[in-house]
Amino acid sequence: MPYLQDESLTRCEKIRTRIFPGSGECSVAAAREIAQLILARQGAGRKCVLGLATGSTPMTLYAELVRMHRQEKLSFANVVTFNLDEYYPMPPQELQSYRRFMAEHLLDHVDIDPANVHIPDGTIGPEQVADYCIAYEQAIVDAGGIDLQILGIGRTGHIGFNEPGSPPDSPTRLIWLDQLTRNDAASDFFGEANVTRRAITMGVGTILKARRILMLAFGEGKARIVARAVEGPVTEAVAASFLQKHPDAEVMLDRAAAEQLTRAKSPWVLGAIQWNEHTIKKAVIWLALKTGKAILKLTDADYNENYLQALLAEHGPAYAINLLVFRGLQIDVTGWPGGKPPVKKQPGDVNRPADDIYPKRVLVFSPHPDDDVICMGGTLIRLVEQGHEVHVAYQTSGNIAVFDCDALNFVDFATEFNRSFGIDIKQTEKTEKHIEQFLRHKQPGQIDSPEVQRIKTLIRYGEAKAAGRQCGVPEENLHFLDMPFYETGRVKKLALTERDVDIIVELLEKVQPHQIYAAGDLSDPHGTHRTCLTAVFRAIERIRGQEWFGRCEVWLYRGAWQEWEPHQIDLAVPLGPQELHRKIEAIFQHESQKDKALFPGIDEREFWQRAEQRNRDTARTYDKLGLAEYEAIEAFVRWDGQTSIN
Numbered sequence: 001m002p003y004l005q006d007e008s009l010t011r012c013e014k015i016r017t018r019i020f021p022g023s024g025e026c027s028v029a030a031a032r033e034i035a036q037l038i039l040a041r042q043g044a045g046r047k048c049v050l051g052l053a054t055g056s057t058p059m060t061l062y063a064e065l066v067r068m069h070r071q072e073k074l075s076f077a078n079v080v081t082f083n084l085d086e087y088y089p090m091p092p093q094e095l096q097s098y099r100r101f102m103a104e105h106l107l108d109h110v111d112i113d114p115a116n117v118h119i120p121d122g123t124i125g126p127e128q129v130a131d132y133c134i135a136y137e138q139a140i141v142d143a144g145g146i147d148l149q150i151l152g153i154g155r156t157g158h159i160g161f162n163e164p165g166s167p168p169d170s171p172t173r174l175i176w177l178d179q180l181t182r183n184d185a186a187s188d189f190f191g192e193a194n195v196t197r198r199a200i201t202m203g204v205g206t207i208l209k210a211r212r213i214l215m216l217a218f219g220e221g222k223a224r225i226v227a228r229a230v231e232g233p234v235t236e237a238v239a240a241s242f243l244q245k246h247p248d249a250e251v252m253l254d255r256a257a258a259e260q261l262t263r264a265k266s267p268w269v270l271g272a273i274q275w276n277e278h279t280i281k282k283a284v285i286w287l288a289l290k291t292g293k294a295i296l297k298l299t300d301a302d303y304n305e306n307y308l309q310a311l312l313a314e315h316g317p318a319y320a321i322n323l324l325v326f327r328g329l330q331i332d333v334t335g336w337p338g339g340k341p342p343v344k345k346q347p348g349d350v351n352r353p354a355d356d357i358y359p360k361r362v363l364v365f366s367p368h369p370d371d372d373v374i375c376m377g378g379t380l381i382r383l384v385e386q387g388h389e390v391h392v393a394y395q396t397s398g399n400i401a402v403f404d405c406d407a408l409n410f411v412d413f414a415t416e417f418n419r420s421f422g423i424d425i426k427q428t429e430k431t432e433k434h435i436e437q438f439l440r441h442k443q444p445g446q447i448d449s450p451e452v453q454r455i456k457t458l459i460r461y462g463e464a465k466a467a468g469r470q471c472g473v474p475e476e477n478l479h480f481l482d483m484p485f486y487e488t489g490r491v492k493k494l495a496l497t498e499r500d501v502d503i504i505v506e507l508l509e510k511v512q513p514h515q516i517y518a519a520g521d522l523s524d525p526h527g528t529h530r531t532c533l534t535a536v537f538r539a540i541e542r543i544r545g546q547e548w549f550g551r552c553e554v555w556l557y558r559g560a561w562q563e564w565e566p567h568q569i570d571l572a573v574p575l576g577p578q579e580l581h582r583k584i585e586a587i588f589q590h591e592s593q594k595d596k597a598l599f600p601g602i603d604e605r606e607f608w609q610r611a612e613q614r615n616r617d618t619a620r621t622y623d624k625l626g627l628a629e630y631e632a633i634e635a636f637v638r639w640d641g642q643t644s645i646n
Contacts (some may be wrong), residue, residue, distance in 0.1 A: 001363060004404060005076075005352075005531055006095055008271040008272075008553050009080070009262060009267055009270045009271065009273075009586075010046065010108035010151055010264040010271055011023060011270060012231045012261070012262040012263070012270065013230050013231055013261065013262075013263075013612040014141075014230060014231065014244040015215075015229075015243050015244050015249055015250070015253070016249070016250045017230055017251040017252075017253065017261070017573040018250065018251070018252050018253070018254065018572075019253050019254070019255060019258045019261075019264070020252065020255070021254070021255060021321065021447075022153060022254050023060060023218040023219075023254040024256070024558075025254075026216060026218070026252045026253065026254055026625060027061040027063075027064055027216070028060075028061075028064050028106065029064050029252065030061050030214055030216060030252055031061050031064035032147055033148070033611055034061075034065065034148060034332075035065070035068055035074050036048065037147060037148055038075075038076070038078065038079060039074075039149070039162050040093075041078055041088060042075070042078050042483040043099060043194060043352070043585035044630075045114075046078070046641045047078050047079070047080050047116075047143065047144065048078055048079050048080070048147055048148075048467065049079075049080045049081075049082070049140075049143050049145065049146050049147045049148075050079060050081050050082070050146070050147065050148055050149075051081075051082050051083075051084065051146040051148065051149030051150060051202070051210055052079070052081050052082070052083050052084065052102065052150055052151070053083075053084050053096045053150045053152050053462050054083065054084070054085075054102065054161075054563065055152050056527060057152035057216050057217065057218060058150055058152065058216065058543060059105055061216070061637070062105040062148070062360055063105070063233060063333050064388070065110070065200075066105075066106060067496075068117070069095060069109065069110045069111070070109075071633075073553045074110075074512035075111055076111050076112040076435055077111055077112070079110070079112055079116060079145050080116040080118075081102075081107075081118060081200075081469050081636070082118045082136075082146060082465070083098060083102060083118065083119040083120065083145070083200065084151070084160040084161075084202050084207075085160045085161045085196070085199050085200060086096065086098045086099065086119060086120035086121070086122045086199060086200050087122055087196045087199050087437070088120075088129075088174060088195065088196060088198045088199050088200050089123065089198075090122030090123070090196065091120050091122065091123055092123070095447075096188050096190070097133060097187055098183075099120065099122075101117045102117075102119060103494070109527075113336050118136070118139055118140075119174075120132075120136065120200040120201070121200075121240045121625075122200065122620065123304050126379065127278065128345070129174045130174075130202065132200075133171065133172040133173050133174070133200065133379055134171075135170075135199075136172045136202075137171055137172050137206060138535070140206065140209075145209060145211065146211065147211050147212065147309040148210065148211070148213075148214065148229045149207055149210035149212070149213045149214070150214055150216070151207070151213060151214065151215040151216070151240075152215070152216060152217065153179055153215060153217050153222060153225060153226060153229060153353075154184065155180050155184055155221070155222075155225055155236075155237030155241050156178050156180050156181055156225070156243065157180070157228060157229055157237070157240045158239050158240070159204070159207060159239050159240050159243075160177070160201040160202045160203075160204075160207060161175050161177065161181070161199040161200075161201035162175070162176065162201060162202075162203065162204050162239040162492075163176075163177065163181065163254075164174060164236065164237045164238070164239070165236050165237075166203070166204050166236060166239045167204065167205075167236060167237075168204050168205060168208065168242045168245070168551040169203075169204070169205040170203030170204045170205050171200050171203040171205055171206055171397060172200070172201065172203055172206055173198070173200070173201065173203060174198055174200055175197060175198065175201050176198055177195075177196075177197055177199055178514070181505055182195040182197070183445060183604075186461075186499050190400075190446075193313075204239055204242050206414060207296075208242060208243075208245070208246055211248065212248045212249075212250075213243060213246055213248065213250070214249075214250055214251075214252055215229075215243060215249065215250070215251045215252070215254075216251075216253075216256045217251070217254075217257040218251050218253070218256065218257050218560055219254070219256050219257055219522055220259060220522065221255050221258045221561075221562075222256070223256065223259045223260040223261075224260050224263070225240070225251060225260075225261065226251070226257050226258070227253040227260035227261050228241065228246075229241045229251075230260065230261060231262065231411045232253055237526065237548075244284045245373050246340065247643050256522065258490055266283075266307075267279075267284055267631035268283055268307050268308055268311070269307040270312070270355075272310060273310075275310070275311055275314055275315065277328075278326065279571045280311065280315065280321065280324070281328060281454065281567050282291075283308055283311055283477065284298070284321060284322065284325040285301060285325070285566050285625065286567075287303065287306055287308060288624070288625050288626075289621075289624065289625075290305070290306060292607050292624075293568065294602070294624070294625060294626025294627050295322050295325055295326045295329075295625050295626050296322050296323070296326055297322075298318055298321075298322050298626045299318050299628065300312060300316065300317055300318045302318065303316070303318055303321075303368075306376075313390040320572045323579055326551060326626065327625075329572075329622070329627060330585065330627060331624070332569060332570055332571055332572050333572045333627065333633075334571065334572070334573065335382065335544070335573065335574060335630070336386065337379050337383055337571065337573050337636075338355075338358070338359065338360045338362060338383050338386055338515060339355030339357070339358055339360065339514075340355060340358070341355070341358045341359075341386075341387075342355070342356075342358060344436075352537060357514050357551060358387075359386070359387040359388045359389060359514075360388045360389070360514035360515055361388070361389045361390065361512060361513045361514050362383050362388050362389065362390045362513055362514070362516075362517070363391045363392075363393060363507070363508070363511050363513035363515070363516050363517070364376070364380065364392045364394065364516075364517040364518075365389065365392050365393050365395060365504075365516070365517065365518040365519065365532065365536055366391065366392055366395065367395050367396060367519050367528050367529045367533075368394070368395075368396060368398040368401070368460075368528065368530040368582035369394045369396075369397070369398045369463060369464040370398070370463070370464070370467065370587065370590040370593055370607065371386055371459070371519055371521070371529075371560055372392050372394075372467075372472065372560055373467045373470075373583065373586040373587050373590075374560045374607045374608070374610075374611045375519065375521065375557045375558060375559030375560055375611065375634070376517060376557045376559070376573075376634050377467075377471065377582075377583035377584075377586045377587060377611070378475070378573065378575040378582070378583045378615070378632070378633050378634050379557075379636075380392075380471045380519075380586075381471045381579065381582055381586075382573065382579070383439075383581065384472040385472065385473060385574075386551060389477070390478040390510050391473075391478075391479060391513070392473055392477065392478050392479065393479040393504075393507055394464055394478070394479065394480050394530070395481050395482055395483050395486075395504075395532045395535070396458075396481075396482065396483055396487075397453075397456075397457040397480070397482050397486065397487065398457075398460045399448075399453050399454075399456035399457040399459075399460060399489075399498065400448075400456070400459065400489065401460075401592070401593065402456035402459050402591065402592045404439045404452075404467050406440065406456075406459060406592050407435065407436065407439065407452055407455045407456050408436060408439060408457070410433070410455055410458070410459055411431070411432045411435050411436070411455060414432075415428050416429060416444060417514075420573055426604050431451055434449070435451055435455060438451075438452055439452065447488075447489040448489050451505040453489050454489055455485075457482075457533050459592055460590075460592065461480060463589055463590040463591060463592060463593075464478060464590075465478060466589035467586045467587070467589040467590060469589075470582070470585055470589055471582075472585040474621070479507055481504070481507070483500045483503055483535065484497065484499055484500055485497065485500050485531060485534070486528065493527070493528070493531065494529050496534055496538075497537055500535050500577065501535055501538045501539050501542070504535050504538075504539035504605060505539045505542050505543060507538055508540075508543055509543060509546075513552060514551055514552055514553070515552065515554075515555065516536070516540075516552060516553070516554045516555070517555050517556075517557055517636070518532075518533055518552075518554065518555075518556055518557070518639075519532060519533060519535045519556070519557060519558070519560075520556030520557060520558055520564075520606055520637060521557070521559065521560050521562060522534060529560075533556075540554070553638065554638070554639035554641070555570075555636040555637070555638060555639065556637045557634070557635075557637075558635070558637055558638050559610070559611050559615070559634070560611070563617070563635065564619060564635045564636075565609065566618070566621050566622070566625070566639055568637050569636070569637065569640040570637050571635070571636040571638065572622065572634075572635050572636075573633065573634045573635075573636070574614065574619070574630040574631075574632070574633050574635045575630065575631055575632040575633065575634065576630070576631050579630055579631075579632075579633045580612065580615065580616075580632045583611070583615075584611075584612060587607060587608040587611065588608065590607075593606075593607060605609040615632035615633060616631070616632050617635055617636050618632070618633040619631060619632050619633040630640075
């Protein structure tokens with residue numbers, strides 16, 4: 001169910017906005033509305049005209065529509081569709097084609113009449129584009145106009161491919177893609193250099209003619225631009241902001257995408273809220289950072305002058321609130337992530353009790369072969385040095401993120417190695433010849449052959465082992481799971497299956513850890529982190545009743561793509577300068593990802609630079625709040641055992 005719908009908490013929002021616990025619930029709600037509209041039009045003997053979007057955002061929505069068709073007999077026989085856009089030029093059979101996307105995710109799985117499907121044609125000649133766009137507009141008019149338009153939102157605020165500068169009355173047209181948009185699409189094209197520079201898109205004016213509009217957005221990566229579109233001014237700089245002028249537009253978000261809306265970020269400025277441990281902590285940290293004061297220096301006046309009169313009245317005075325939050329933060333900072341050993345307390349020790357279980361068995365899940373050291377390398381080293389039995393499970397091979405030139409270098413080395421030591425090289429030479437010929441004639445976006453994929457997998461294996469040695473993790477405690485959902489050779493992955501979950505369950509039952517660490521870094525643009533975390537959660541559901549799991553705690557880390565906000569953090573592990581240096585050295589072992597990663601996402605910095613900066617920024621934030629000054633801090637959130645992702 002949506003939450004925080006009180007009108008007083010939505011007064012900053014200029015478009016009706018609903019927030020759901022997760023993307024799954026949001027997608028299902030949107031699919032149900034579409035289904036109801038289809039059925040209503042069927043009952044009236046009319047066509048239902050849908051405007052459709054592509055990309056990762058509507059994938060679950062389409063999956064739900066397909067499920068409704070198969071299980072609930074929802075018919076699409078009366079449905080007419082118009083897609084928002086298509087890259088130009090773009091043959092329909094290419095991996096990046098939106099025509100192919102729609103076929104794979106929806107159209108090939110329902111009973112829609114192919115004559116009723118309209119997707120911009122990426123194959124027409126340049127001299128035909130202008131007339132084609134006019135004809136596309138006319139086809140929408142001839143169909144009776146769009147009843148319901150589905151939208152996502154890009155990082156530039158674009159809807160369709162209407163980049164910044166698109167006027168509100170713009171029609172369907174050929175457009176030049178913004179550099180940010182091309183960067184975001186780079187992974188689908190196996191590198192930014194391969195991304196087409198143009199696209200055919202419905203215009204803002206075309207979109208606004210739809211009778212109803214639903215804009216969906218999921219994940220922390222969309223939060224800032226969503227806030228600008230929903231709460232900011234109407235401006236050509238953010239095309240989605242024009243939805244504020246539409247009479248029946250609605251924005252549907254998961255909690256992560258809503259985080260920068262005022263009702264989520266600082267709801268106390270809007271009116272009365274329910275004060276609890278979480279909201280008090282969030283408000284006090286917000287106040288300290290807003291005023292530039294350490295927590296223990298905040299005064300009654302600071303609370304009164306910054307919308308926190310109610311907090312002061314219910315839980316004041318300021319000193320009592322400050323001390324409550326400060327002590328909570330202080331307890332969360334520990335150099336003993338696995339707990340303290342049962343030894344005699346030393347003078348000056350924080351009053352933190354020793355653990356009943358010490359040392360512990362620790363299992364770290366790493367979606368890619370380098371996420372463990374990027375996100376929690378310092379903690380990993382600390383756990384090993386403090387005597388715990390540490391295991392690392394690399395959930396996927398990460399093979400698509402290896403440059404072709406590195407694969408060639410690796411094969412050259414293997415061939416020369418075999419030749420130098422008198423090893424039979426006939427098969428090696430045959431493989432080398434295949435790989436060299438394949439890679440030299442490889443087309444942009446072409447899927448690697450199985451042999452090339454295997455070579456790239458071995459490269460990532462070797463780097464992970466080197467990083468493990470740097471951290472002190474025994475090689476026998478490194479587990480390469482190669483989860484099947486990932487092994488497609490392309491950015492688009494398969495759906496998670498029980499076979500993937502079985503692999504996680506088997507390892508959990510083998511290790512029976514006292515601590516589990518998993519990646520909660522869900523802004524990974526390729527979705528691998530989200531899928532890997534879902535697999536861990538599903539596996540835990542399976543083994544939750546086993547006796548050993550009753551002594552297990554689960555921590556979520558971030559760092560590769562984002563960092564936890566200070567009010568979210570439950571465990572803060574401080575790192576000294578030398579420990580931070582050791583962590584970076586471990587990241588450096590992943591040489592295929594160093595200097596420039598194949599898929600850097602929206603952050604062009606190297607992963608070690610991101611990790612270093614984020615860890616130092618977290619430490620600086622704690623310093624600003626009045627806690628001890630550290631070189632860097634790795635942050636973790638305790639999983640409550642209930643929250644899921646979808």
